[in-house]
Amino acid sequence: MSTVVIVATLDTKGPEIAYLRDRLISLGMGVVVVDSGILGEPVGIVPDVSHQQLAERGGMTLDQLQNAGSRGKAVEIMRVLVSDLVRELYARGEVDGGISVGGVGSVMGAAAIQTLPVGVPKIVVAPTASGHHEFAPYVGLKDVMVVHSIVDILGLNPIATTVFDNVAAAMSGMLLSGHPLPARSGSVRYVATTMLGNTTTAVGAMRDRLGELGFETVVFHSNGVGGPAMEELAEAGQFIGAVDFTTNEITDPLTGGIHDGGPDRLRTIGRLGLPQVVVPGCVDFSVWAAGSVPESMRSRPIYDHNPEYTLVRSTREEMLTIAGIFAGRLNESTGPLRVVLPTRGLSAPSHPGGPFWDPEGDAAFRAEVQRLLRPDIPVDVVDLHINDPELGRLCADLFSDLLDPSPHAHHQKEVLA
Secondary structure, eight states: OOEEEEEEEEHHHHHHHHHHHHHHHTTTHHHHHHEOSSSSSSOOOOOOOOHHHHHHHHHHHHHHHTSSSHHHHHHHHHHHHHHHHHHHHHHHHHSEEEEEEEHHHHHHHHHHHHHHOOOTOEEEEEEESSSSSOOOOHHHHHHEEEEOSSOSOOOOOOHHHHHHHHHHHHHHHHHOOOOOOOOTTSSOOOEEEEEGGGGGGHHHHHHHHHHHTOOOEEEETTTTHHHHHHHHHHTTOOEEEEEEEEEEEHHHHEEEEEEOOOOOTTTHHHHHHHEEEBBBTTTTTEETTTOOOOOTTSSSSSOSSSSEEEEEEEHHHHHHHHHHHHHHHTTTOOSEEEEEESSOOOOSTTSTTTTTTOHHHHHHHHHHHHSSSSSSSEEEESOOTTTTTHHHHHHHHHHHHHHHHOOOOOHHHHOOO
16 A cells, blocks of 8 residues: 655644545555644644644754744744655655645645655645746655645635545556656666757757767756756766756856756766766856846846747856856866866857857856866867757767767867867
């Protein structure tokens, strides 16, 4: 029998969680109900793990948790406590899937079920999962199914029970027919890479070349989630190395753009000691939802990538800051590393006559990277555009050379010349 953990605030959603629990049981699953509520006592249900027990796991009483200083502080503590619990339950083999239900409670529960590995079923049910609210807290870096409850979770009306019935059925189906992500097979050499629409042609050529060299490529969309997800899976042992081709996620934290990879982006793979080739693809712009570019940035070169996203060129001063971040984080690397710096533009709009073309600014970026990188890190300055397929093929050959002496050195020297 597979067992599902449900995380919810039972002082406000007890009867609804009892209904979902019973539906899961009727479909042949075991259930562990965890009360992540902070204030009131459960209504209409007895949890398997109470909020008092969660508080005790954190070395405090429920009263101390309730008086942690603010509601936000108490919620943050509870999120950590319930996340640690779910992680331990899975590690002990006591749960096989997770469901988070509620409003604010769903965010706590979502953080908890995100501790489950890729492929382990995870469902968030929330009235705020409507597209008008930020989805990051629900999904994080994992394969979370997000279900809009349509109605608020208060009462067992036909709409709510239909949603709960289907959530239970979905969980049953995933447990019966799905599977967790398997460990990397020693017979297949998986290489991770990053890509945006701006770099698709080059990365496609790189993937094909890596295939010729005996590697399989796993591509991540560098949209603020893809890069960190790649790094998390690298830490889990899924890859033998990476060609981090599109590293734009280090730019958006400077400007407030939406492709923000966080403070550890470009660090994890190097710290793991995995071989990597790194290219500053698309670091010359930040990404904004259409119509949301701040007034202070509207005088800059702007490129409408599509109806949903607008790209804004980084200033020369920002490019120097980005160079410092790029070099500084790569300097932490402990494994084989090669940096490739193209000279003919770092993004699709950056070409002679294009809106982002700034050869002097790009040259300053390259010079700063070379000045700040550790002297033992090889740097290849190549007279190619970021989306040139020849650049992709070159990076594939350079990656192969990090693992074994390359039979393609003559070809590389021709390109580098």
